[in-house]
Amino acid sequence: MIDSNDSQFPEDQLAGEIVSELRQSDGVPFAIPAEHTEDILQDAHEYLASQPVVRPVRHWVRLTAVVSSVCAALLVFMVTQVTDRDQLTEESAASVPDTDLRSLYPKDIDGNGTVDILDAYAMARLLESGESGGHWDFNSDGQLNEDDVQLVAFDAVML
Amino acid sequence: MQYQCSKKRSLPFCWITLIVLDAGLVVVAMAQDRVASPVDTIELVIIQIEGPANIKAHDVRFEAVDLIMDSGELPLAAWQLEIQSRSPGVEFVGIEGGDHEAFENPPYYDPQALNNDRVILAAFSTADELPSGRSRIARLHLQLEGPGPYEFEMQVNVTATIDGESIPATASIQKSTI
Secondary structure, eight states: OOOTTOSSSOHHHHHHHHHHHHHHHTTSOOOOOHHHHHHHHHHHHHHHHHSOOOOOOOHHHHHHHHHHHHHHHHHHHHHHHHHHHHHHHHSOGGGOOOOHHHHHSTTOTTOSSSOOHHHHHHHHHHHHHTOOOGGGOTTOSSSOOHHHHHHHHHHHTOO | OOOOOOOOOOOOHHHHHHHHHHHHHHHHHHHHHHHHOGGGGOEEEEEEEOOOSSSOTTOEEEEEEEEEEEOTTSOOOEEEEEEEEOSTTEEEEEEEOOSSGGGOSOOBOOGGGTTBSEEEEEEEOOOSSOOOSEEEEEEEEEEEESSSOEEEEEEEEEEEOGGGOBOOOEEEEEEOOO
16 A cells, blocks of 8 residues: 655655646656656555455356356256156056146046047056046046047047 | 466356256256157158059059057057158058957047048057067058059157057058068
C-alpha cells in the first residue's frame, strides 16, 4: 500500500504535480518518471498479494451449471418414469389395479405402451394358470376366457 | 517484478459433483431402458424374391412364400411382425400356419390385409414344446402381376420366449418350395 507519510512521495504534492502537469499538457504526452512507475507497480503487487484470490465465474461455467441442472432434473424424471413402468410390468397382472394408463389402453396388459401379441400371450398364460382376471373381460361376458385373449390378439394386428 | 496471474482453472467441487451425478443418471437411465425395451428385436429387413422375366406386364400369377424365424437355441413362444410389399402389383391373398405344431394354425392378421400389400402377423403358443432354431412360422399366398423380382419390407416387432421374455431372433422370407 502507498504510505502517505512516505517522504519520497508526499501524497498532496504528487497529486498536485500530476494534476497540474496534466492540465498544462493539453494533449501533450505525459510521462511518469520510471522510479514512480516501479514503486506504483511494487505497491500494486503487494496489495494484490494481500487480497484473497477471486476467480471470476466464467460464462461457460454458468452455462454448464444451468445445462447440468436441467439435465439432472430431466434424468431424475426419466428414471422415475422408467422405474414406474418396470414396476408395473413386473407386478403380477392380476394384482395390478386399474390405472390411468390402463383406462387409456385397457388391452395393454403388460403396460409397455402398445398392444401387441405379448399382451395376448400374458392373458393366455394367466388363463391357463387359473388366476382370475375379471377386469380384462373385454367382451363383457362375465369372465376371462379365450374370447378375451382373441380380442387382444386381433387388436394387436389391426391395420 | 511481473505479476503472475494464476493459470489454474479448476472447477469447483460442487460442479464436479453435479457433472458426476449427471453422468451417473445417464448411465442408470440407459441401463434401465435397455433392460425394459424390446428394441433389440426390432429390425427392418428388405427381401427380394426372384420372379419370371418371360411374362407380359399384366399377366397375373400366384405364388407362395415362407416366413422363416430363427430364434437360435431359445424356444420361440410369441412373435409379431409387419410385412409391406415394396413392389407394385403384389397382394396377399392367403395366410397359412407354420411347420411346428405350436404354430401350425394361421397367425393372427387383420382380414383387411387380404387383397392388400401390407399385413401385420402375430402368433403365440403356450404349448410345452416350442420351436427353436430355424423354423417356418407361416406361409403367405401372393397374387403377383407382371414380370421380374419383387421386394418386401419386413419389421420384426416382437420375438419372445417362455414367460414373455424378449429374445433376439431373425426373420426372413423365401419362396415356398411346395
